[in-house]
Amino acid sequence: MNGENKIKAPLNPFQPEPARIVRTYPLTDDVKFFQIRIVDMNKALSFQYQTGQFAMISVLGAGEAPFSISSTPSRPGLLEFCIRKAGTVTNALFQMKENDLIGLRGPYGNTFPVKKMKGKDIMIVMGGLGAAPLRSVLLYLLDNRDQFGRVMLLHGAKRPTEMLLREEFFSLKEREDLECYLTVDEDDTGEWPEDVGLVTQLFKKLGTINPENTFSLVCGPPIMYKFVLEEILKLDIPKDQILMTLERRMKCGVGKCGHCAIDYIYTCLDGPVFTYWDVIHMRELI
C-alpha cells in the first residue's frame, strides 16, 4: 500500500462496455461470425488491441465468456469474432440479432510477437476454430506485408462446409505474396476445388524451409496439435519459434478469478499465446 499505484488500467477492469452487434452471419452449422462496435465512440477508439489477444463478451441474463479477436488492429473500428455454439453464453449470443446490445471488455492476454517476427518467414497452421485467433495475425501480416519474409498458410477442416471463412480464404489464394493451401479431411460435396487429406500433408507443398528464420503459429483442436507439431519439429524450427494458444476456463480475464491457472501461470495474463518451449515445460501439461 506504499507509494503511487503504478497500474495503468481502467478503474474497473471488470466493467463491460455496451457494444452493438453490427453484423452477424453463420460460418458453419455451429459457428457464427460477429462484427461488433463499442457504442461509446471514444471508448471504441481507445480499444487498442494486438493480434492474439481476446475479449470478454457478456450477454445480459446469460453471463460472460472469453473470445479471441479475429479482426486485425491494422483495420481499426470494428471488432470481429468467430464464435462456436458451446454453452450458455454462446447459445444466447446465437439468439441475438444485428443491432442487439452485448457487453464487451478487454483486450486481454499477451500477443503474437509480431515485432520479433519481423523479417522472418511465417508459417500459419490452423484447423477448426483455430482460425479465430490466427485470422487476426494473418490479416496483420498481409497489411504489413513488406515487413515479413514468406507468409505460408495451411488450413484444414473436416469437411468443406466446416471450413471457417472459406470464401475469404479462397480470395486470399489469389494473392501472389501468400502461399495459401486449404484442405479438407473428406469432401462430401464433390465440389471442393482444393486439397483433400489431413493438414499435415500440406507441409510437403511448402518446399524448403529455413528453420532458423521461420516462426510457426499453430491453433486448432487438440488432436491437430499433436500431429502438426510433429511435422513442425521435423522441420527443425526452434521450439521457441513455435507459437500456440491455450484454452482454459476464464471468468475474469485479468488474473483474479484463478480459473485459468496452469500451476502458477495464469493463462489470461501470461497467455493465451505460448511458445512450444513454454508448453513442454508446464508440469501440468506433461
Added chain:
Amino acid sequence: MKIVKLKKSNLFLFLEIISKEADLWAPVKKSPDKHIFEVIEDFSKINLDYTRTILPPKKIMLPANFNMFRASSTEYTPDFSHVNKKIIFGIHPCDIHALVTMDKFYSHEYNDPYYQRARDNTLILGHSCWPDEYCLCKSTHTHVVEEGYDLFFTDLEDTYVVWIGSSRGDDLIRLKPELFDEDLTDKDIQKFSKRREERDKAFAKDINFEAMPDLMELKYQSPLWDKLGEACLACGSCSNVCPTCNCYNVEDKPILGKNCSNISRCWDSCTLENYSGVAGGENFREKRSDRLKLFYTHKLQSYISKYGKPACVGCGRCIVTCPVDINVYTVSKSLDGEEVDTFWNRLSKEVTK
C-alpha cells in the same frame, strides 16, 4: 517505528472513540471452539482469547457473495455496497500476512477495485497471539509482522504495547492521545522480549517450508497425490477457510420481471469438480489429485510466479477444517518423506487390504 502503551482498562474506551464512524470487526466467541469475526455492537462480546476464526478476514474485504454490477443492456453500474469504513481489531500476524499477500495479488497487473476499495477503507488493528497445536506460522515466517497493519497490540498482562504501523494508525492514537503513554520502561521492554522468546518456543508443529518448492517439483508425479485424491471429499472447505485463496466464480442473476441483472461474484475453490471445466465437456482437472496439486502448488511452491513466494501463511485453518486430514502440515510432512497418521493414509491401506 513509534511505540506506545495503553492500559488494558482503557481499551474499550479507545475502541469506542475510533469506531464512531466505522464498523468495528472483532473476534467473537460462538461456542467453545468457534470464533468468528463479527461487527461489534457490544464491546463486551469481543473475545481476544482465540487462536483462529473459522473464516479469515478476507470475508470482510470480499464477502463470499456480493454483487459486482447492476446491469442493463445499456449500462453496467458497479455496485460497491460491500465497501464502508471498517476497522478490524484483534487480527493475528498470520492473517495480516495473508492480507499483505492479497494486496499484492489483487493489484498485480490489474487492480481489483472491489478488493482495493474495501481495503483502502479498512484499518487493521493487529493483536498478539499464542500458538496452539496447529499454528505453523513460525515455519512459514509469518509469526511476526513488519508491515500491513495500522496498529498492533501486544498483550503484556495489564497493558498493551502498541506499535504504530502507519500514519492512519497514528491518527487513531491522536483522537485521544491522553490514553497512551509514550515512555516504555526497561521493564516493559524486558517483558516484551521475554514474551516473544517464549512464544517462539511454544510452537508445537513445524514444517520444512524452505524445502517445499523443490519437493513439490521433485514429487509432482509421486503416488502420494493419488492417495490424497482418493480421500479428498472435494468439499472446497480448505479453500474457503484459507486466508490466501482468492478464486471466484461469476454469475448473471437476472431480476424477475425486469430487464436487468445482478452480476454476482462468489468464492470458488480449485478442489471442486467443475473448477477447470470448459465448453465441450472437457475438464482439465477431472481427477481430485490434479486439483489438489494445484492447491498445494499455490500454497507450498509459488503463488503466481511473480511473487516468488508461496501463499501459505501457516494459520492452521486447513488443519482444523479438512475432514480427511489433507492439509498443509500432513502434505508437507509426507512430501518430506515422513509417514503421518492421517485418515487418507489409513484409507489407502484400506484399499490395498
Added chain:
Amino acid sequence: MNKDKLKIGIYELTGCAGCALLITDCEMELIDIFNAADIQSFLMVKSDNIDGELDIALVEGSVTTEKEIEELKDIRERAKVVVAFGLCASVGGIQARFGNKEWKENYKKIYGDIEMTHTRAVQSKPIDAYIDVDLYLPGCPVGKEQFLHFFTRVLKGSPPEKYPRPVCVTCKYNENDCLLNKGIPCLGPLTADGCGSICPNYNLPCTGCWGPVEGANPYSEFFLLKEKGFDIEAIKKLMSNYAGTKLAEFFEQFRKESK
C-alpha cells in the same frame, strides 16, 4: 395476449407435492411469475389447465405407475424443455432407494396380492429413467431462492450454468465448525448445495435431502464414517436415504468389492 410469453406447465407425479407448493409459497414473486410466463397447466393452483405445446415443463415427483410413464412421455412430446423439478424427479427420492428385489418384497408386504385396476405400480425411478431431461433442479423441496434464480434464467432463455457444489461450500460461508470433525455423521460433502446449509447451521448433520452432488466422493465418506465408529448398515441407510437410484452404482460396486 400471451403471445411472447413462454408457455409453462407444472406437473406432479409421485411425491409429496412440496416442490409445487413451494412455487405458491413465493408470495412476493408469485405475481411476477404469472406475469412473466404463461402458466398453461398447474393443477395445484388453477383449474383451466390446457395440455398443449409447451416451452418448459417442470415435472415434480418420481415415476411409480405405468400411467405416469405415459403421462411423462406425453409431457416430453409437448415440451421443448423438460426440467426435473425437485429431488424425486431428479434422483427418484426416498421412494426410489430400494433395489428392484427389495422393492418387490416391500410391495408384497404392504399390498399383498391386490391387483390394481386403473394402472400398475412400477419401481420408483427418477424421470430421466424414461425420458431425456434437459435440466435438473434438486431439493426436498426445491429452495425458493434457487428456484427463483433458475426460473428467471430459464425465462431469459439461459438456464444457469451447471456448477455443482456440495453443501459444505455454503456451510463454510456460514462459518459452521464442521460436524464431521466432531464425529457427527454429516452428509454435506455428498449432497448438492442449495438449502443454505440449514441443518449444520443448527448443529444438525446434513441428511442429504438435496440429493447426491456430482463429483462427490462417497467412497471416502463411507470409510470416514466407518472409522468414526458407525455401523456399516447404518451408514448405507443414511447415504442411500435421499440418493434415490443415483448412488446405486456406488453401492453395487461396493457390494462386489466387499464380497
